[in-house]
Amino acid sequence: MSLYTGLAFFIVICSGFYLFCKKKYSYWKNKGVKGPTPLPIVGNFLKAFLQKEALYNSVQDIYFSYTNEKLIGVYRGFEPAIIIRDPELIKNVLIKDSYLFQDRGVSTTTGALTDNLFASNGEKWKIMRQKLTPVFTSKKLKDMVPVIQQCVQRFIEYVDHLVDNNIEHELKALTSKYTLEVIGSCAFGLDLNTFTDEENVFNHMATCIFTRNWITRAIVVLDMIIPGLIYQIETRKDIRDFFVNLVHKVIEDRKEKPSDRKDFMDLMIEMREEGKLTRKLEHGVSEIEINDYMIACQAFVFYAAGFETSAATMSFLLYELAINSDIQERTYKDICQAMEKYNGEINYDSIKEMNYLEMVVSETLRKYTVVGVLFRKAMSSYTFPGTNVTIPKGMTVMISASGSTKNPEYFPNPQKFNPDNFLPENIQRRPPCVHLPFGEGPRNCIGMRFAKVQSMLGTATFLKNFKVEPSAKTELELKFNPKTVVIQSINGLWIKISRRK
Numbered sequence: 001m002s003l004y005t006g007l008a009f010f011i012v013i014c015s016g017f018y019l020f021c022k023k024k025y026s027y028w029k030n031k032g033v034k035g036p037t038p039l040p041i042v043g044n045f046l047k048a049f050l051q052k053e054a055l056y057n058s059v060q061d062i063y064f065s066y067t068n069e070k071l072i073g074v075y076r077g078f079e080p081a082i083i084i085r086d087p088e089l090i091k092n093v094l095i096k097d098s099y100l101f102q103d104r105g106v107s108t109t110t111g112a113l114t115d116n117l118f119a120s121n122g123e124k125w126k127i128m129r130q131k132l133t134p135v136f137t138s139k140k141l142k143d144m145v146p147v148i149q150q151c152v153q154r155f156i157e158y159v160d161h162l163v164d165n166n167i168e169h170e171l172k173a174l175t176s177k178y179t180l181e182v183i184g185s186c187a188f189g190l191d192l193n194t195f196t197d198e199e200n201v202f203n204h205m206a207t208c209i210f211t212r213n214w215i216t217r218a219i220v221v222l223d224m225i226i227p228g229l230i231y232q233i234e235t236r237k238d239i240r241d242f243f244v245n246l247v248h249k250v251i252e253d254r255k256e257k258p259s260d261r262k263d264f265m266d267l268m269i270e271m272r273e274e275g276k277l278t279r280k281l282e283h284g285v286s287e288i289e290i291n292d293y294m295i296a297c298q299a300f301v302f303y304a305a306g307f308e309t310s311a312a313t314m315s316f317l318l319y320e321l322a323i324n325s326d327i328q329e330r331t332y333k334d335i336c337q338a339m340e341k342y343n344g345e346i347n348y349d350s351i352k353e354m355n356y357l358e359m360v361v362s363e364t365l366r367k368y369t370v371v372g373v374l375f376r377k378a379m380s381s382y383t384f385p386g387t388n389v390t391i392p393k394g395m396t397v398m399i400s401a402s403g404s405t406k407n408p409e410y411f412p413n414p415q416k417f418n419p420d421n422f423l424p425e426n427i428q429r430r431p432p433c434v435h436l437p438f439g440e441g442p443r444n445c446i447g448m449r450f451a452k453v454q455s456m457l458g459t460a461t462f463l464k465n466f467k468v469e470p471s472a473k474t475e476l477e478l479k480f481n482p483k484t485v486v487i488q489s490i491n492g493l494w495i496k497i498s499r500r501k
Helices: 003-024 027-031 055-065 087-096 122-136 138-164 171-188 201-210 214-225 237-253 264-274 292-323 325-340 355-367 401-405 424-429 448-465
Strands: 071-076 079-084 276-281 284-289 373-377 396-400 466-470 495-499
Touching (some): 027 071, 055 071, 055 079, 055 373, 055 396, 055 401, 079 087, 087 373, 122 138, 122 276, 122 284, 138 448, 138 495, 171 201, 171 264, 171 292, 171 448, 201 292, 237 264, 237 292, 264 276, 264 292, 292 325, 292 355, 292 466, 325 355, 325 448, 355 448, 373 401, 396 401
Parallel strands (some): 079 396
Antiparallel strands (some): 071 079, 373 396, 466 495
């Protein structure tokens, strides 16, 4: 091939690629929807693809760049997607028209326990949601409280040990020990013995789940370029094998029969005995088979959601109380006043009386939004009410949960930690669907109440016994790790813990 032929071939390839990109990236311009200019191949999320910043930060930056728009057109690779800013339109997608946005539209690799409640779609999701909901009724939660209280007691004893020996401990690592112990006890009936200074295999597994390595990152980028590729790739066999083996062990220990614990695993074993779960349809019946792999899928999401997110919330809460001593003392008094009504006990009923502590939890979830982006997929062509924008079936819809909670229009001085944001009168002033820590509508977090109960029991008991204040290692300007799925400080959260006198 001559130099001129090679050059001509190169020009043809470049011209073809230019025309391809121009056509792909003219989608939103042709529809009259404003949005940032995309880059070839990666669209609008270069920094997220390179893990220079978390995806929720990329979406949040776009959210604040178009303050006058209800809808923003973006590109994930070559695929168009849409970000919703307007609270009323968010409400339509998540609640009013939720049946048209039932699926999350989150791509996952095969063999990665994807048949779980979070990632499953369609009839499979409907059946699993219906069958798993009884695990989280008020009665079931109240029955779990004595088990959680045992974990709380071990947590307090471990913190006592740290204080006695003047041992500094990073907050996220500390609260993770507690929430992991709770999940082990309440979900699997296991004593994980997390309150040691040794690395725990369950903690290690959380790191594997919530930190994306370069292989996972590359797969995500390639899926943006070649949609559907991710479904053909199997990854993280170690995670799958861990949960399958865990389920086998628990079922074997219970002799393949439900125990009297009435916990998550008991419910799953009961489903396994049924063999198939069914749901009546207008024309026929939908069914899914429950085997050990399906149980492992649900165990995976129960573990991941119940452990990591609550640990993150508790750690940021204690960090904020350490640097806001006035709020800490007000929280302490709120806890003490509630305890007086219940014979000095911290239990299921007394935490419901801790109104200020609940406001502190809500404010922590606002300032440190655990899940910064919500995804939904259009199940059919959909026109957003009050607009002339219609999206096709299959398009991804994105909601910046972290953006709306940092919007001064809804939360004045949003960088300030202010639990009064959640006084009843302030909640009434805000439009719906601007604070979405657990999602909203039919696909909200099924374990929302469990997360609140375990967090409030642990936090209330901790604050009744200990004070927190800044240490030499406390950072007032936090930087967040772009490689983790759940929000996490790069350098950790360090504070000084001392006993209350």
